[in-house]
Amino acid sequence: MKIAILGTGAGARQHAARLSALGHQIIVGTRDPEATLARTEPDMMGTEPFALFLAAHPELTLATFAEAAQAGELVVNGIDGANAVAALTALPADALAGKTLIDYAVPYVYQQPGDARYPWPTPWGEMPRLDPVDTDSLAEQIQRALPDTHLVKTFVTQEQETVVDPAEFGGGDHTMFLAGDHEDAKTVARELLASYGWNDIIDLGPLAAARGLEMYAHFHTAVGLALGGRFGVKIVR
Amino acid sequence: MKIAILGTGAGARQHAARLSALGHQIIVGTRDPEATLARTEPDMMGTEPFALFLAAHPELTLATFAEAAQAGELVVNGIDGANAVAALTALPADALAGKTLIDYAVPYVYQQPGDARYPWPTPWGEMPRLDPVDTDSLAEQIQRALPDTHLVKTFVTQEQETVVDPAEFGGGDHTMFLAGDHEDAKTVARELLASYGWNDIIDLGPLAAARGLEMYAHFHTAVGLALGGRFGVKIVR
Numbered sequence: 001m002k003i004a005i006l007g008t009g010a011g012a013r014q015h016a017a018r019l020s021a022l023g024h025q026i027i028v029g030t031r032d033p034e035a036t037l038a039r040t041e042p043d044m045m046g047t048e049p050f051a052l053f054l055a056a057h058p059e060l061t062l063a064t065f066a067e068a069a070q071a072g073e074l075v076v077n078g079i080d081g082a083n084a085v086a087a088l089t090a091l092p093a094d095a096l097a098g099k100t101l102i103d104y105a106v107p108y109v110y111q112q113p114g115d116a117r118y119p120w121p122t123p124w125g126e127m128p129r130l131d132p133v134d135t136d137s138l139a140e141q142i143q144r145a146l147p148d149t150h151l152v153k154t155f156v157t158q159e160q161e162t163v164v165d166p167a168e169f170g171g172g173d174h175t176m177f178l179a180g181d182h183e184d185a186k187t188v189a190r191e192l193l194a195s196y197g198w199n200d201i202i203d204l205g206p207l208a209a210a211r212g213l214e215m216y217a218h219f220h221t222a223v224g225l226a227l228g229g230r231f232g233v234k235i236v237r
Numbered sequence: 238m239k240i241a242i243l244g245t246g247a248g249a250r251q252h253a254a255r256l257s258a259l260g261h262q263i264i265v266g267t268r269d270p271e272a273t274l275a276r277t278e279p280d281m282m283g284t285e286p287f288a289l290f291l292a293a294h295p296e297l298t299l300a301t302f303a304e305a306a307q308a309g310e311l312v313v314n315g316i317d318g319a320n321a322v323a324a325l326t327a328l329p330a331d332a333l334a335g336k337t338l339i340d341y342a343v344p345y346v347y348q349q350p351g352d353a354r355y356p357w358p359t360p361w362g363e364m365p366r367l368d369p370v371d372t373d374s375l376a377e378q379i380q381r382a383l384p385d386t387h388l389v390k391t392f393v394t395q396e397q398e399t400v401v402d403p404a405e406f407g408g409g410d411h412t413m414f415l416a417g418d419h420e421d422a423k424t425v426a427r428e429l430l431a432s433y434g435w436n437d438i439i440d441l442g443p444l445a446a447a448r449g450l451e452m453y454a455h456f457h458t459a460v461g462l463a464l465g466g467r468f469g470v471k472i473v474r
Contacts, residue, residue: 127445129371129372130371133370133371133452134366134367134370134371134452134455135366157456169473170473170474171473173473174473177459177460179459202460202463202464203463204459204460204462204463205459205462205463208364209455209459209463211455212454212455212456212457212458212459213456213459215370215371215452215453215455215456216452216453216456217449218371218446218448218449218452219394219449219450219452219453219456220449221449222414222416222441222442222446222449222450223414223439223441223472225441225442226439226440226441226442226446227439227472227474229474231472231473231474232472232473233470233471233472233473234470234471234472234473235460235464235468235469235470235471236406236407236408236410236411236468236469236470236471237407237464237466237468
């Protein structure tokens with residue numbers, strides 16, 4: 001299948017490499033391909049320049065957001081939460097209409113260093129807040145902005161390294177979640193997750209459940225800091 | 238040990254009965270003992286009148302919040318999130334000073350029926366929002382209001398029926414979490430959890446991690462609605 005991955009961050013790269021290895025044709029979308037390729041320094045999260053990643057994965061194609069989305073039969077949103085709605089609504093109207101869009105962004109708002117409301121030290125400095133939170137979610141914002149697109153929220157409860165290959169970690173016996181208002185899109189996401197190796201997938205129901213998935217981020221961060229390493233979450237019945 | 242349980246809801250009853258069965262002397266605190274005993278109808282959550290519960294547990298003592306807190310060497314807060322800070326700060330100054338206070342409340346704000354921001358039907362009608370959320374937590378509010386008390390947040394990620402006896406469910410192989418700024422209080426909470434049967438307890442560090450534990454509520458609700466029954470969460474390393 002032709003799959004567009006929008007975004008060039010660490011998570012987007014994991015999905016691009018894994019989906020390509022699974023036999024799909026991957027087009028990675030970025031705002032400005034020339035600028036993306038010109039970068040020679042790691043990004044704010046310490047991720048290596050995209051050009052190095054692309055050199056190691058010559059089977060991938062880099063294009064603009066619009067070119068990638070238009071080419072993709074399935075689209076994965078890897079644009080960061082603060083920019084996702086603006087970037088997705090700036091696409092040509094036909095780029096996402098009628099398509100399944102898988103979203104895994106956390107709507108983090110990064111604070112200024114020293115913001116007294118965020119006393120909890122994290123590896124990236126202060127603790128980011130979430131916007132929206134509680135009574136709305138980024139997933140619902142995207143769905144409202146793109147009513148002809150079939151949005152699914154998933155992946156978000158796990159680090160991207162293990163989302164794409166759960167069997168590589170902890171024996172693979174952990175649980176993945178999805179939420180969305182379109183059953184056809186959830187079926188597509190379920191098949192993609194199964195191809196990654198997920199065998200315990202819980203459908204949380206309507207897209208409003210994405211609130212819980214996005215708000216899970218602070219819990220996830222706390223557990224990660226406490227353990228100092230990767231982990232999975234298993235729902236025990 | 239003399240343990241005060243503040244509150245008479247379903248969760249408070251689980252802890253009172255279980256801690257009593259474990260050999261502790263339990264004083265249950267309520268705002269107005271006479272009014273609590275006079276109720277003959279189930280509460281808004283469908284919990285049976287407290288007088289019936291007390292008749293089945295004659296080893297428990299019912300007292301005012303102040304009497305219970307003053308008598309307790311350890312205090313468990315089972316007062317609902319919307320009322321907890323007001324009720325706890327209304328206690329005599331010596332009732333909680335220097336003591337460990339275990340808090341498991343979720344700071345739910347219940348909405349008016351039909352509130353359009355809460356389209357997600359839940360068994361109790363609309364979806365409650367959380368206040369505080371994201372940049373603060375109820376646990377931190379309580380700790381700031383009671384600086385001489387040693388607060389621990391725990392229990393909150395699991396239904397109370399299984400918090401008090403994890404081995405009764407799913408083979409007991411799931412994970413419990415705690416957070417707090419006082420190591421002595423976390424040690425007390427850890428021992429109590431171990432006596433309940435928890436053998437996988439993760440210390441999330443400072444009390445700011447209670448944000449993640451309280452915000453976990455929407456995720457927990459979504460999973461519970463999806464599964465239609467009780468569940469546990471296991472952190473897979």
